[in-house]
Amino acid sequence: MRIPLKTYRKNGLHVRMAARFIPFLQKYLPNQDGIKHVHIVYNGKKVQVNNLLALVSLKIKPGETFYLDVDGDLNDETVNDIQQFFLQPEKEDAEQMETDRLLMENSLTLQEAISAIPNGIVVCNRDLVITYVNRAAATLFNQDPQQMLNKRADGIIPNGELQELIETKQPVVTNKLQLNRFTVIATYSPIILNDHVIGIVAIFQDITGIEKISKELKEVKELQQRLDLLLHSVSDLIGMTDQSGQFIYMNEVMDLFLKKNPNVQALFHIIGKEEWSKLTKGQKSIMKVIEVGEQSFVTKVNPIYIDKQLTGTVTTMTRLDDVKKLLDKIELMKQRTEYLEEQLSKHEGLHSAFNAIIGTSNALKDALKLAQKISGTDSTVLITGESGTGKELVARAIHEAGKRKKQPYIRVNCAAIPPTLMESELFGYEKGAFTGATNTKRGKFELAHKGTIFLDEIGDLPIELQAKLLRVLQEKEIVRLGGYEPIQLDVRVIAATNRDLKKLVDEGKFREDLYYRLHVVPIHLPPLRNRKDDIPLLTESFVKQLNKELGKNIKGYEKGFIESLTQYNWPGNIRELKNLMERMISLSETDYLLCKDLPHYIFSPEQTETKANTEQHHILLNKNKTLKQYEKEIYKYACQHYQSFNQIAKALGVTHKTVAKKVREYGLESLIGK
Numbered sequence: 001m002r003i004p005l006k007t008y009r010k011n012g013l014h015v016r017m018a019a020r021f022i023p024f025l026q027k028y029l030p031n032q033d034g035i036k037h038v039h040i041v042y043n044g045k046k047v048q049v050n051n052l053l054a055l056v057s058l059k060i061k062p063g064e065t066f067y068l069d070v071d072g073d074l075n076d077e078t079v080n081d082i083q084q085f086f087l088q089p090e091k092e093d094a095e096q097m098e099t100d101r102l103l104m105e106n107s108l109t110l111q112e113a114i115s116a117i118p119n120g121i122v123v124c125n126r127d128l129v130i131t132y133v134n135r136a137a138a139t140l141f142n143q144d145p146q147q148m149l150n151k152r153a154d155g156i157i158p159n160g161e162l163q164e165l166i167e168t169k170q171p172v173v174t175n176k177l178q179l180n181r182f183t184v185i186a187t188y189s190p191i192i193l194n195d196h197v198i199g200i201v202a203i204f205q206d207i208t209g210i211e212k213i214s215k216e217l218k219e220v221k222e223l224q225q226r227l228d229l230l231l232h233s234v235s236d237l238i239g240m241t242d243q244s245g246q247f248i249y250m251n252e253v254m255d256l257f258l259k260k261n262p263n264v265q266a267l268f269h270i271i272g273k274e275e276w277s278k279l280t281k282g283q284k285s286i287m288k289v290i291e292v293g294e295q296s297f298v299t300k301v302n303p304i305y306i307d308k309q310l311t312g313t314v315t316t317m318t319r320l321d322d323v324k325k326l327l328d329k330i331e332l333m334k335q336r337t338e339y340l341e342e343q344l345s346k347h348e349g350l351h352s353a354f355n356a357i358i359g360t361s362n363a364l365k366d367a368l369k370l371a372q373k374i375s376g377t378d379s380t381v382l383i384t385g386e387s388g389t390g391k392e393l394v395a396r397a398i399h400e401a402g403k404r405k406k407q408p409y410i411r412v413n414c415a416a417i418p419p420t421l422m423e424s425e426l427f428g429y430e431k432g433a434f435t436g437a438t439n440t441k442r443g444k445f446e447l448a449h450k451g452t453i454f455l456d457e458i459g460d461l462p463i464e465l466q467a468k469l470l471r472v473l474q475e476k477e478i479v480r481l482g483g484y485e486p487i488q489l490d491v492r493v494i495a496a497t498n499r500d501l502k503k504l505v506d507e508g509k510f511r512e513d514l515y516y517r518l519h520v521v522p523i524h525l526p527p528l529r530n531r532k533d534d535i536p537l538l539t540e541s542f543v544k545q546l547n548k549e550l551g552k553n554i555k556g557y558e559k560g561f562i563e564s565l566t567q568y569n570w571p572g573n574i575r576e577l578k579n580l581m582e583r584m585i586s587l588s589e590t591d592y593l594l595c596k597d598l599p600h601y602i603f604s605p606e607q608t609e610t611k612a613n614t615e616q617h618h619i620l621l622n623k624n625k626t627l628k629q630y631e632k633e634i635y636k637y638a639c640q641h642y643q644s645f646n647q648i649a650k651a652l653g654v655t656h657k658t659v660a661k662k663v664r665e666y667g668l669e670s671l672i673g674k
């Protein structure tokens, strides 16, 4: 029940009165322990009636209502007695009142002092019920102090064997504890009266800040150790000076250097007074080669300025010998890089205009790289190489890869035009220039205006016309046959020949000046016999191309076919190879190119004879075989002729999965590509 109470004493509910009230109340309670369950409630706060300190801190003023909460009901008479206890006027002599005031003041001061202590303090009674919590403790536990009051301490205080402590009467200091975001160390001490534990005081010391500082300190120490290690492990001399140039820190090698040179003790002894004075006046940094004793050092001084005042320097000194060694190394690396770049550039992709030119041999790649390089320029190009090596193909690719690709590309075969018609073919003619010239006709040069003219077989150009061509190349203009007016032209000239032009010059059949005029960028295409590695690639590419063109479906070649091709010398070069393939593919009656169908100068009839017994013939002729055996033979044959499951699948018209299954079934894995 709740009993409303009032007191009119001058000091309100003071300590002495509160102390006297407890034995008074005890008379009315059924048992000793009952007092623990009686509370005073005032201004929303509730404190145990026997917690004098807390009670006084309520500061109950005279005339204000407060309540007594007791378990169960008390009779009217008791209630009246209790109310009278507080209402009774006291014999308030001055001395008594002064004592009460002092007691009150002391209690409140003590209460305030404990409350203001930065350490958290929680007090509980013998029954482990919390009777006091100061502000710091409430913050550490992140709870309202009122909420903590009257709760059991062992449910809130961590690691506190509180019950045990009541028995042992020994204080306990915990290790580091985590209370929410705080790190604390707790001390639990028994409160002993007359050799009895009447309660426990728990003090929590917040060490979060200290922890943080000690962590930072550890990190700084580690950083310093790492820095020291770094500075000591470099071979350069490193030193720091103060504002007067005296060394205050140095790494091992700098220390050694200073010890060896007793007359060098400050920075100005190294860099000289003049440079030092520049630094004091605000110079940003100094870098120079300085001789000390017999050694030279590349010395770099970085000053540290604070508010424009020199406060110190960082100096590094590198032995000149080391720098030289480093430069040598850099030079070596540079050379290596250049070499690797050159190698790499050989393998880099060419412009798509060069895609039609098949081959991976170095000689061809080098020629194509050069062709690509000059395709962006207007330089005159002379392509040399035996007949059929791809000169025309390269000329067209140069045109296609260059900025003139949208302009005309005109090919003139100098060997195919009768000498008498050559001039009019090249330079055109005016109406009436000769009998039959009924209209003005523009020549190939004019047609190639803004584009490219490809003069094939230039070695066959009649000598009389060579002078004219030279003039055209030099003047960049032509005069039509029978005409007078020069016509300005912008034409790029690419010439080609399979003849030895230099020899023709020596024999007086080709003008030397024209030779040099054409020979600005020479590109030589190697004969096929010098790049036989390209034969399989070329053959495969021709099969693909010709299959399309001739509507055929050649899937591969008989074993030994490519070997035969690579053994042959190919005087007609790639043209000869292409023509042969065209002939064989169009005549082929099977899906495979067979050795026996090769010309006898490439594959001899005796060999053909031997090959007549090859497995595929055997397969077809043996009538006693089962279908399974035939299948095995077919897969065996395919495995020997193709490089992968994919190719076999394509050739046999089955799936990759089927090939894999069959090859495994017949144990043919090792034969693939053999």
Ligand SMILES: Nc1ncnc2c1ncn2[C@@H]1O[C@H](COP(=O)(O)OP(=O)(O)OP(=O)(O)O)[C@@H](O)[C@H]1O
Pocket (backbone or CB within 6 Å): 356, 357, 358, 359, 385, 386, 387, 388, 389, 390, 391, 392, 393, 394, 456, 497, 498, 538, 574, 575, 578
């Ligand atoms: N590297 C190659 N890759 C693919 N096809 C090529 C290659 N070289 C040449 N060919 C083909 O070979 C044939 C002959 O080439 P091209 O006419 O360019 O040779 P050429 O050197 O100009 O011969 P000629 O001196 O007889 O005029 C052409 O069909 C061409 O497509």
